[in-house]
Amino acid sequence: MASDTDIGSPERPTRPGRWRWLPGSRLGRLIIVLNLVGLTILISGALVLNELRRGLVNARIDSLTTQGELLATIIDQAATVGEPEPMMDGAYAAEILQLLSNPRSQRARLFDAEGRLIADSYWVSDRVEWRTLPPARTRGDGPGLDLNLSGGSEDDPDSADAAKAQAALRAEVNTALRGVHWAGLRVGVDGERVVSVSIPIQHVKAVLGVLTLEARDVDEIIAAERAALLPFILIAVAVSLMSSLLLNRLVAHPVRRLARAADRVRLARARAISVPDISRRDDELGDLSRSLEDMTHALSERIDAIERFAADVAHEIRNPLTSLRSAVETLGLVEEPAARDRLMAVLQNDVQRLDRLVTDISNASRLDAELSREAPTPVDLRRLISDVVSLYQATARLGEPAVTFTAPEGLETVMVSGQEGALGQVLRNLIDNARSFSAPDGVVRVALGRQKGQALIMVDDDGPGIPPENLENIFERFYTSRPKGTAFGGNSGLGLSIARQIILAHDGTVRAENRRRDTSTEGDAPEAAGDIAGARFTVILPEARR
Missing domain, CATH: 1.10.287.130 (Signal transduction histidine kinase, dimerisation/phosphotransfer (DHp) domain)
Structure with a gap:
């Protein structure tokens, strides 16, 4: 049946769809939407994973920790003075920090034992920091810049972000002044994420200062990864759209054509579905x-x-x-x-x-x-034929032809797949047909055999036989050809037609032939060899697989 969206009929009006603005049929729109939904989830997941790159943060922390421990060891060994109470020579420590070049993407700060900033890598580098100046202060607005933990002009106490950054840095340094290594993420002045480590500079057990290393390139790396991922995303979007349109053309459109063809058949405008380009x-x-x-x-x-x-x-x-x-x-x-x-x-x-x-x-x-x-079931032909023949023998009347059954020795069971009731009707129709052509003292012989994986049932009579030109016509409906003297109206001409219909439904065949007496002489034609001894109906059925 055609879809409700694309195939209209008098008794089934079309309904407006939610995605009518997309091209194609309902199935085509579904293909497009599902492709885009999956692609959107993929892109969103990639972006979220890039945002939460724990591996990148951990790698930066490990790198800064290694560098910081090395610098702290050098400063401790070279800039520590005083016995028995050691002190850090701030000026010499600043010179050491200046001599040890740091990457431009990192910032190093040195604090003394009181938490005062005594050195900053930005002071001794050629880096020029600029930003818009804050509004001018009026007299009595309060204290100026707090240089204890500030980096100069980058920390604006009037800015909320700067205040948060200054508080976070102060807490980090205070933790390190207690002799505890600190490492993690904190917010910078401009709201960017900063990977920072603070390492205490210790001489034996005395904390002489704190070295803080921070990297501000996390957002830049993530942005670079996003930019590198952008071409792949665009390619994926293009491929997804192309595949959706291709599936729409190759799947949804042909299915819609089949639905319309089926509707034409349903509305009696055609007797059969014909869509040649799809059939090929x-x-x-x-x-x-x-x-x-x-x-x-x-x-x-x-x-x-x-x-x-x-x-x-x-x-x-x-x-x-x-x-x-x-x-x-x-x-x-x-x-x-x-x-x-x-x-x-x-x-x-x-x-x-x-x-x-x-x-x-x-x-x-x-x-x-x-x-x-009814579903087909295994049927034992030997038992079925024996039961049918026994019924005829038990109900036989005086003057009626006898019915016998024979099977080769050793042939205990012959199994076929089918419906026992229908096969029994075939046997009854063939036996009744043979009895109607037999003399009162005649015999109808039913035999069972097996040949090349097929079951053979033969029903023989001693009647006048079948005219050669009628060997196929006798299986047509209402066809009767009986000798003179046969009771009028005793046969409808449907028995053999029903038998063939049942056998064909069981993937078998049934044929008729004449039996001849063995009185042939050399040179006789096969069809003229001997007199007709009666008719034979042969049923061939495939044996059931075991």
């Missing part, structure tokens, strides 16, 4: 298209068969009804008892024929439904 595709949609075509063709053939069956039924019923009407109209005009008896016999025969026709037509009409309703 070597993929699942091609398989679906071919399967739908085969299905609709099969349904069309079934409809034609039903129409032919209805026409045949009407024709077959019309004949006895016409005979009945004529007999009834004539019955009132006939006064001779013998003539009235003949008319009554005609009426009885026509009623019997109608009864047989109605019964067989009912069985034939229910056959397809019964075959499709």
Whole structure:
């Protein structure tokens, strides 16, 4: 059935969709949205992971710690004076900090034992820091810059960010003055993230000062990684959009065409789905298209068969009804008892024929439904044939042909996959057909065999045989060809047709042939060798896999 969005019908109006602004059908829009959602999650995850690069922060902390411990050791060894109470020579320590070049991306600060800033790598480098000056102060506004922990003009006490940065730096230095190494992230003056380590400069156990190393390039590295990731993101977006459009064209559009074709079939504007360019595709949609075509063709053939069956039924019923009407109209005009008896016999025969026709037509009409309703199960043909033949033998009447069953020695079971009731009906139809052509003292022989993985059932009679030109016609519906003297109306002509229909549904075959007596002479043609000894119906079924 077609989708509600793209295929409209009188009894099923289209509904506005949430994503109508996207091109294509509902399935195509779903493909596009799902691709974009997955891509958005991927991009968001990549950006979030870049924001929280713990590995980068830890690596910077390790690097700064190694450098800081080395610098602290050098300053302790070279700039410590005084015995027994050691002190740090601030001027000499500043010179050492100036001689040991630091990367431009890092900043080193040196504090004395009181927490006062005595050296800053920015003071002794050629780095020029600039920023907009704060508003001018008026007299009485309070104290000026606090240079104890400030770095000069970069710390603006009037700025909230600067105050937070100064407080964080003060807490970090105070922690180190207690002899504890400090390492982590803190907020800088401009609100940027700063990786900082503070290492106490100790001489034995005395803390002479604090060396602080900080790196402000974390945001720059993350921004650079984002910029490097941007081309890949753009390529991924382009590929996702192209794949979505391609899937829309290759999947959603053909499915929509199939849905429209199915709607045309449903609305009786076509007898079969036909989408040639899709059927030629070597993929699942091609398989679906071919399967739908085969299905609709099969349904069309079934409809034609039903129409032919209805026409045949009407024709077959019309004949006895016409005979009945004529007999009834004539019955009132006939006064001779013998003539009235003949008319009554005609009426009885026509009623019997109608009864047989109605019964067989009912069985034939229910056959397809019964075959499709029940699942196939393993069936033992030897047991089934034995049961059916035993029933005929138990209910046989005087003057009726006998029914026998034979099977080769050692053939205990022959298993097939099918429906036991339907196969039993095949056997009954073939046996009834053979008995109707047999003499009262004749014998109907049923045999079971096996050949090349197939089960063979043969039903033989001793009747007059089948004309060669009618070996296939006898399986057509309502076809009857009986010798003179056969009871009128005793057969509807549906038994063999029903038997073939059941066998075909079980992936088997059924054929008819004539048996001949072995009286051939050299030079005779095969079809002329011997007299006809009767008819043989052979059923071939595939054996069930064990």
